[in-house]
Amino acid sequence: MLKKSVVIIPIYRPDDKFKELLVMLKQQKGVSFDVYIIDSGSRREDYQEVLEGLSYTIVKTTPQDFNHGGTRQAAAEACKDYQYLIYMTQDAIPVNEFTLHNLLMVFENPKVGCAYGRQLPHKDATVLASRARSFNYPATSRLKGLADAPELGIKVSFISDTFAAYRPAVLKEIGGFPTDVILGEDTYVASKMVLAGWLNAYVADAQVYHSHNYTIVREFKRYFDTGVFHARESWIQRSFGKAEGEGKKFVIDELRYLIKNKPLLVFSMIFRDGFKFLGYKMGLYEREIPVSIKRKCSMNSKYWK
Structure with a gap:
């Protein structure tokens, strides 16, 4: 055994x-x-x-x-x-x-x-x-x-x-x-x-x-790669539902917490989450983007051959 x-x-x-x-x-x-x-x-x-x-x-x-x-x-x-x-x-x-x-x-x-x-x-x-x-x-x-x-x-x-x-x-x-x-x-x-x-x-x-203090640019790149993954493995969202739904729940949870505990960070959060959403959406449509641009948008630039 x-x-x-x-x-x-x-x-x-x-x-x-x-x-x-x-x-x-x-x-x-x-x-x-x-x-x-x-x-x-x-x-x-x-x-x-x-x-x-x-x-x-x-x-x-x-x-x-x-x-x-x-x-x-x-x-x-x-x-x-x-x-x-x-x-x-x-x-x-x-x-x-x-x-x-x-x-x-x-x-x-x-x-x-x-x-x-x-x-x-x-x-x-x-x-x-x-x-x-x-x-x-x-x-x-x-x-x-x-x-x-x-x-x-x-x-x-x-x-x-x-x-x-x-x-x-x-x-x-x-x-x-x-x-x-x-x-x-x-x-x-x-x-x-x-x-x-x-x-x-x-x-x-x-x-x-385990945690990361990502910059806004780093967050954008991470979510771009996540969008690429979901676009290329579209069967996952067809099987279980779209990731955007879970993303909305997180934003609402984050906003409620900050309004109650750290209201001065609300604007920063909205700006950051906006960039994350933009990155994710661009990743979903990555097939329309030139490889040279995808390298700059991605955390994993070596992935793009």
Whole structure:
């Protein structure tokens, strides 16, 4: 019987948050795991010392060869003999020693195909960044299946590879991660699993610190890429509903919070959300935009060949 899980972490020029992640991995209890690092542009000596005490493998790649889906699929194939595949990003820091254990416990339900944990903002997170985390990652756990689509819409397949786990057999059953996506490989896989009858589990007591203080330009680029993903994988919105509906809920929630607690930030929020919406809409119609312009609009300029 398979006993070990594997934590798969793609890295690119990681900062101190990656070292904090490794330190917290060494403190994990109640779970046996190896670490599989995909390094696409770092000096091993910058983090080698912190790896001591972990069972790990490091695979080198290049920024040009990295792809959100293809790189993770290659890792899944290399790690196919593990019981569970846990994906993390280099800036996701486990909150306590039971972060991994709590996430994997949900797989005791044989219908769960994938699961993801709660993201709490870093200490330096802005008000808007913190609010985004509280909206997308509430305090209550939930199992989400196809029967929940009328209520949850596209949220039924929401998941984040910042901190998520998959059954390898189920991942293989639905065809694995897409090999060439600009982002959203996690949503792609979760959508396939839900449509195949599996459950997508949100586990609120499996927690990591993770947030970004994006500039307005960075937000625009992120949402442009999200629009590109939804345009190219249009079957997801046809199956579960349009992402704009969830976006409206977030804007309303954000506005109510700011009016009550930080009214001086309302104008900034409206301006920022307007740019996010513009980026998303442009992404949806990216096929009408020249590649040279798409490179400038995208967070992933190397994606555009």
